[in-house]
Amino acid sequence: METPPPAAASPGAPTARPGAIVAVLALAGIVAALTQTLVVPLIAQLPVLFDTSASNASWVITATLLAAAVSTPVAGRLGDMYGKRRMLLVSLVPLVLGSAVCALSSSVIPMITGRGLQGFGMGVVPLGISLLRDVVPAEKLGPSIAIMSASMGVGGALGLPFAAAVAENTSWRVLFWVVAVLALAVGALIAALVPADRPAAAAAGRFDLPGAIGLGAGLIALLLAVSKGADWGWSSATTLTLFAAALVLLPAWARWELRLRDPLVDLRVTVRPQVLMTNTASVLVGFAMYAQSLVIPQLLQLPEATGYGLGRSMLAMGLWMAPAGLMMMVMSPLGAKLSAAKGPKVTLAVGSLVIAAGYGLSVPLINSGSPWSLLLVTLVCNSGVGFAYGAMPALIMSAVPASETASANSFNALMRSIGTSFAAAVIGVVLARMTTDFGGFPLPSENGFRTAMLIGCGVGLAAAVVAALIPVRTAKAPSEATAPSEATAPLRPATATHT
Numbered sequence: 219m220e221t222p223p224p225a226a227a228s229p230g231a232p233t234a235r236p237g238a239i240v241a242v243l244a245l246a247g248i249v250a251a252l253t254q255t256l257v258v259p260l261i262a263q264l265p266v267l268f269d270t271s272a273s274n275a276s277w278v279i280t281a282t283l284l285a286a287a288v289s290t291p292v293a294g295r296l297g298d299m300y301g302k303r304r305m306l307l308v309s310l311v312p313l314v315l316g317s318a319v320c321a322l323s324s325s326v327i328p329m330i331t332g333r334g335l336q337g338f339g340m341g342v343v344p345l346g347i348s349l350l351r352d353v354v355p356a357e358k359l360g361p362s363i364a365i366m367s368a369s370m371g372v373g374g375a376l377g378l379p380f381a382a383a384v385a386e387n388t389s390w391r392v393l394f395w396v397v398a399v400l401a402l403a404v405g406a407l408i409a410a411l412v413p414a415d416r417p418a419a420a421a422a423g424r425f426d427l428p429g430a431i432g433l434g435a436g437l438i439a440l441l442l443a444v445s446k447g448a449d450w451g452w453s454s455a456t457t458l459t460l461f462a463a464a465l466v467l468l469p470a471w472a473r474w475e476l477r478l479r480d481p482l483v484d485l486r487v488t489v490r491p492q493v494l495m496t497n498t499a500s501v502l503v504g505f506a507m508y509a510q511s512l513v514i515p516q517l518l519q520l521p522e523a524t525g526y527g528l529g530r531s532m533l534a535m536g537l538w539m540a541p542a543g544l545m546m547m548v549m550s551p552l553g554a555k556l557s558a559a560k561g562p563k564v565t566l567a568v569g570s571l572v573i574a575a576g577y578g579l580s581v582p583l584i585n586s587g588s589p590w591s592l593l594l595v596t597l598v599c600n601s602g603v604g605f606a607y608g609a610m611p612a613l614i615m616s617a618v619p620a621s622e623t624a625s626a627n628s629f630n631a632l633m634r635s636i637g638t639s640f641a642a643a644v645i646g647v648v649l650a651r652m653t654t655d656f657g658g659f660p661l662p663s664e665n666g667f668r669t670a671m672l673i674g675c676g677v678g679l680a681a682a683v684v685a686a687l688i689p690v691r692t693a694k695a696p697s698e699a700t701a702p703s704e705a706t707a708p709l710r711p712a713t714a715t716h717t
Contacts, residue, residue: 251373285337293341294628313339364608375543504637569605574678
């Protein structure tokens with residue numbers, strides 16, 4: 219079966235070699251991911267810097283999470299309607315403005331506002347992956363998806379040591395000015411080198427503003443309860459009210475979406491078995507990916523006197539963690555080759571098993587006394603993440619019509635984000651409950667870290683099982699993801715949103 223060529227670019231649109239296009243889009247993903255880890259070295263300093271409480275300062279991280287969750291599906295739908303390249307450029311605007319606001323902040327409220335604006339730029343990665351389907355030749359699509367997906371790991375890996383080095387040697391404001399400049403440079407490169415895509419006719423229609431508000435409200439309630447429940451108390455009135463609100467708002471939103479011809483998220487497509495189970499696996503992979511990034515840095519930084527901590531500085535910790543993120547980029551071409559040979563379903567299952575193996579390897583190595591053993595754990599885990607993250611968009615795009623590529627990929631990115639949020643909550647509870655006394659201060663115990671890693675192992679195995687059960691007609695390579703079929707061909711206008 220022949221694969222249709224990428225959509226023709228608009229007259230006068232910039233053209234470039236596929237390698238340059240992929241490089242620019244991957245750089246955009248790296249810059250977006252950089253903002254996620256940018257404030258990690260500043261967390262302990264924020265209450266002093268802004269003369270506020272630790273609880274208030276924690277909103278600097280929470281604001282980005284909430285804004286990203288709300289804006290990502292919206293950016294995806296708008297990308298399908300008005301063009302993915304256009305929405306990529308639009309998404310970079312709040313990233314630049316938010317970085318500038320953070321750099322100029324002298325109190326916590328502007329800082330939280332700036333971080334929220336940065337969160338509105340997180341749709342860059344799913345938009346970039348979706349754009350590849352339109353502007354990259356079919357035979358290069360699989361490796362391109364894998365590289366673009368790996369950019370998230372690279373950005374996170376580089377962000378931590380970079381931020382720690384800057385925070386230790388110069389003003390913290392430099393961090394945000396650097397991101398602002400990088401985002402501007404990426405925007406210029408996209409405008410100059412990336413061709414414009416043509417929105418599919420089937421994506422035309424009205425933007426579902428009530429659906430966007432409903433989904434945003436439901437997600438904010440859910441993620442606030444999950445991310446702040448430990449601080450407020452899991453049985454507190456605030457936490458329980460937010461969970462109850464999410465249980466009311468999200469089903470009501472789903473009913474609303476099913477009534478529309480032009481919904482924000484086409485739930486009839488998302489419940490197709492291949493899409494539904496891929497999104498389920500994405501939640502689990504997101505959880506498994508994030509759990510080890512909560513455990514290993516603490517083990518590297520805890521005092522050696524604990525018997526299991528390694529006493530490394532923030533900068534040293536960032537440098538020991540960096541190779542793991544880069545490993546995602548190294549493994550992405552191998553994952554693409556496996557997908558081409560056996561199909562992305564196999565790649566996702568293999569990647570999940572590798573993640574589980576990395577967690578299993580950690581159990582006897584937690585108190586090894588050497589950072590090399592922890593480096594090995596992170597390398598194995600992130601090798602699996604590299605495989606899995608490259609396979610998930612390929613599975614999604616092979617099961618949805620071209621007119622819904624960006625929306626479906628953005629929803630998949632949201633599922634991964636929900637997985638990471640639940641990982642933070644679950645691992646946080648485990649480490650908070652399983653503690654040991656150290657000089658009068660409670661610290662997570664060695665058994666607490668082991669339990670957290672075993673949970674990660676179990677979730678990785680669960681992701682592998684779900685991946686193995688994903689129903690696909692044939693094991694297609696990602697480069698064949700655009701081949702017309704019953705699942706992927708653009709739908710007839712009368713059924714474009716109701717198949």
